[in-house]
Amino acid sequence: SQQGEEDPQALSIQEGENATMNCSYKTSINNLQWYRQNSGRGLVHLILIRSNEREKHSGRLRVTLDTSKKSSSLLITASRAADTASYFCATSNSGYALNFGKGTSLLVTP
């Protein structure tokens, strides 16, 4: 069953703009991870944030985690057409297995 839920379901922006996606989850977690998927292919791991961390950066990506609100956000700055993909958050709790949300579909137009 899905633990995470991304918002919005779909997002369309122009190149150069920032894209923000949100993820809410229901139970306590060990960590939260974000993945990207292009056109039904394999997922690419973007970033992992642990439950005791509040913010993490990786290149143009910034992830925040608020465990009190059970929510996370992924910010992609200065978006490019190549960022067009589906983005998933996945939570890991004491059961170890990743629980994925249904994803946000991002379209970046030139």
Add this chain to the structure above:
Amino acid sequence: KAGVTQTPRYLIKTRGQQVTLSCSPISGHRSVSWYQQTPGQGLQFLFEYFSETQRNKGNFPGRFSGRQFSNSRSEMNVSTLELGDSALYLCASSLGLGTYGYTFGSGTRLTVV
């Protein structure tokens, strides 16, 4: 280094048949997990193996099974295929259980007719 390799990439099977999918993890990764992805249900966890032992199992019927070999390679088997088993099956490997990111393969696209 080589990524996660899944074979075959595409598969068409008939209802009632069985199928075996293979996954070779990244060298040194001892954790292998499997996911089913469909448009309706999204990404659903099937099972996870670590050092040849199944550590977790998702909410799938017993027709879905898997195993991991001593070289960390993994296989999953689906018996008595149903139309609803048509999906993209993804394998992922990791250094450990739950505390590292996962590297996914490109998946096996299974179509049941």
